[in-house]
Amino acid sequence: HMALPLIGEGEAFFEGERISGKMALKKAGLEPITLAAKEGLALTNGTSVMTAVGLLETTRAFKLSEIADISGCLSLEALNGTTLAFDERIHSLRPHPRQEKCAKNLNEILDGSEFTRGYDPANVQDAYTLRCIPQVHGACRDAIAYAEWVIKIELNAVTDNPLIFVDDEENIEVISGGNFHGEPLALSMDYLAIALAELGNISERRIMRLTDEDSNSHVLPPFLTENGGLNSGFMIVQYTAAALATENKVLAHPASVDTIPSSANVEDHVSMGVTSVLKLRDISRNLQRILSMELFSAAQAIDFRKKEIGEDKKLGKKTQPVYEQIRSRVPFIEEDTVMYPHMDEVERLVAEKLA
Structure with a gap:
């Protein structure tokens, strides 16, 4: 069209x-x-669409993974978490490169924070959603790196058919092949979709922990509101994040495991890669919203922590400016109000970082 x-x-x-x-x-x-020879095919071929959309979404995925580290760290500070699990010695014993890099990044983000705890014999470890951020986020970055590797090859590849070869003596040979098949893209985009769904899953679970006083050991009030019962606070924010995370689980089903034969059964195995990248795009947008909700919730939680430990206490080197940016756009929520304008405003802030 x-x-x-x-x-x-x-x-x-x-x-x-x-x-x-x-x-x-x-x-x-x-x-x-x-149109000149083969330009019509170039304009309509599905592999070209997969590559184009895949490139955009892989670039977005990398930026979203960076935001996920920030939102995870802000939640950790809000929950009085510990950075001990990010010790480089731990990750050197399971040396997945992006896990190690993520742990290092988390320590840099939280450098100087007065909102984290050191060793506490009464509370030696955090829940998985905080303690295992390097392992989860790092594995998701592996998927992003694989997608990037595939996209770079595709951008410089010939995916036409048939192909025309001319040797040094100018002899011409026309050979039919299968470089148009989208399987490399379909598999990598499905893999990336699963990874982004996982970033959304762990983010939503951190939002739940921020809003559930039993899960956060009563560090924070129920639903991040002072007058629980009279106010539902951030309950609806967690509901919304849970709905989006659940939608992503459905969308993460790989399209590449399916195939519908066409062209009188000559094209009897197809990649379904366009479906893969379109689903990926939806998951990416949902993840953007989930991370925005985590940042919104964590900022609210930080304000409660400030009341307890002191307004002058500083957040980490890289979480402090993010918190300040959030507060420049949305206020502390004192009582029930329509939440979506505030959620949208934080999402706009995230979108600016993705631009």
Whole structure:
């Protein structure tokens, strides 16, 4: 549909009016393109779509993983967590490179924080959602790195068919092959989709811990509100995050395990890679919202911690400016109010970081 108007066919919108592709070009002062050999296939081939959308989503995924580290650290501070689990000696004994890098990054983010605890014999370890951030986030970064590796190859690849080869003596040979098959992209994008769904899962579980006083050992009030019972506080925020995380679990089902034969059963195994990247795009948007909700919730929780340990206490080197940015956009929620404008505002802040 997008390619047809280029050659004066199909339909297009021009100044809000749906008209023929030929008329749209004329009104825009453009001439139809005369396609050269194989350009039609280049405009309509599914592998090109997979690569284009996959590139955009892989780039977004890397940025989202960085935001996930920040939101996880802010939650850890809000929950009076410990950084002992991020000790480099631990991760050197299971040397997944991105796990090690994530642990190092978390320590840098939290450097100088007065909201974390040291060794406490009465509370020697945190829940998995805090203690295992390097292992989970690091593994998700492995998926991002794999997707990036595949995309870089595809961007510089020939995925046409048939292919024309000319040797040094200018002899021409035309060979039919299968470079158009989208399996490398489909598998990598499905893998990336699962990884982003996991980043959403662990983030939502941290939101739950922030809002559940039993889970956070009564460090924070129920639902992050002073007058629980009269106010439902951040309960609806956690509901929303849970709904999005659940939707992601459905979307994370790999499209690449399916195939529908076509073309009289000549194309008898297809990658379904376009479906993979479109699902990935939806998961990515949901993850953006979940991380925004975690940041919103963690900032509320930090304000309660400040009341307990002192307003002058400092957050980590990289969480302090993030907290300040959140507070410049949304206030501390003292009593029940319509939450979505505040949730949207924090999401806009996250979107600016992704731009």
